[in-house]
Amino acid sequence: MTGFLEGFALVMQADVLITMLISAIFGLFVGMVPGLSATMAVALLVPVAFTLSPVAALATIITCSAMAMFAGDIPAAFLRIPGTPASAAYTYDMNDLVRAGRLGDALGMSLVGSAMGGVFGAIILMFGAPLLADFAINFSSYEYFWLALLGLSCATLVAGDDALKGWASLTIGLFLSVVGLDFVTGIQRYTFGITNLQAGIGFISVMIGAFALSELFRKAAAFEGETNGPGLAISGRPLPTLRSLWEQRNHIGRGGLIGTLVGALPGAGADIAAWVTYAVSKRFARKPELFGHGSVEGVAGAATANNAALSGSYVPTLVFGIPGDSITAIVVGVLILKGIQPGPLVFVNSADMVNAIYIIFLLANILLVPLGVAAVYLGRTAISIRDAILYPVILLLCLYGAYAVSNNTFELWIVLAIGVLVWIMQENNYPAAPLILGLVLGQVVEQNFMSSLIKSDGNVINFFNRPIAGVLGVLTLIVWFSPIIMGILRRADTAPESTNKT
């Protein structure tokens, strides 16, 4: 309790609270720009963070990342363009809900879910960090391989009406993930002598092309003369009703739990947490047919998960000094620079600092609600701007956002190629979401598969030998082959009936 009070006293300093407020506004602004992710928002704050006190520096990073994560949902809801990769899973659901006049069920649900997810993750961080870290540290390449393969099965869930086209779209994403230098041998694959392709195809550029540029193409193709706005009548209160929140309690709770667990796995992160939760939410949804077409359940679960994953990623960071994702990699750098060595001893040597981190998480997520509502109103005003002003500005933000990925114009060619490809695909009823999923998980699947294969000297049995790997492997095989088995069982059931009839 003394440590907690000491941590509280550290946070309740004027400089910490002021930097939290400023970084919150900055995070909201950056998160709303397509292409600028929460990681980039944090990275942009690093030079400032180094000049601050340790607590203020951590407060800046935590607050900024939490805000940016939610802010990515705002352009997703209003324009079908996710601001950050973690919002991609439920972009279409939010946009369809906003179009139906259910702003509270879209952005409101996402806002409250994000805040609750963040708080949930922080509570788990407070009480279960060592336990979770033990679980996470047991993950080797075998477990990661199965987990990623399980994630790929989400493709069927985000495929939309036509599963076959969803799988085809997934293979495009998987193909994009193998472009560049091979992880094991260093051999160039599909680079065609282009140096910029050696590092692979950047996820953010693909996302800008697949969601932003293709959307601009779609708007241009559907343009029917001047209007006073982009044809989106936004109505409804910015927060969900208590009843609606209560109805989504299971999805929010599940999103918080899955998000924290996935976030705690080093190398996973908010994007994967959102996709996995979205898929799991569909399995448990009362109206699974609405997923991809305005599902509140999908939004509630996935939006909760990506903020919970932020908190979860601090588990391996604090306990072992292993960054859970790119944001916590920056946090480790800041901590070390400030003389705090993350690891098991941090709970003894810097207990007040650890408690301060917990309190900052709680405060940042509480602060998210009022600031998030203000950002929703701001977004609502921006969307009422006429097409002739709004779309040129979006195009410019896409160009700058793509260039900012690596300060290289090559990213623009990726954006253009993917934008045209996805536009044509969507015109022909091929969904874009599985493509993104394939790109996100393709590298994880291949790298862990190859590492495991080398470790086991080509023996596939080793993929099932470890307890967690075995469970995940069997689970994956069940998920992948259950439709075939169910189909055979159904046929077997109907066959005797038809025989009896004859």
Next chain:
Amino acid sequence: MRLPDFWTGLAFTALGIAIAVYAQGFHVPAGAASPRLLPTIVGGFMAMFGGLITFRGWRGAGNVELPGWLSSRRQIALIVFLPLAVVAYGLLALRFGSIPVATVIVFLHSVIYGLRPIYALILGLFIGLVVTYLFIHVLGIPLPAGPIEELLS
């Protein structure tokens, strides 16, 4: 552009085969981990899914629908403008800087959308300056700079 499933499926099949065949040319060092493995699997699955889509859609192979936007000059201009704008920024910004290229892109895009040229020019100048300034000086992102950026710095 709505194409029959037969043709889009065929495109996936052709691409999948090309990916798998090209992968066979990758050098395989000794050991279990082959750089050919995943590309071959991905190409194979892509060809298979494409083949199934082709097979499913073979009856409607001749039903090509021309997109509605081809009948409107403004819609054609808006669609053609988007790739041109990306290419123009990619090629010209490094030479002339972000502000002038952004100003021209925003100006032309809003004119095509139907904004009066004088307002479009004001918008282009304002957005070109403000957004570029925010990216460079507030976010610290080193966008391509030219003579105007040098004057402002």
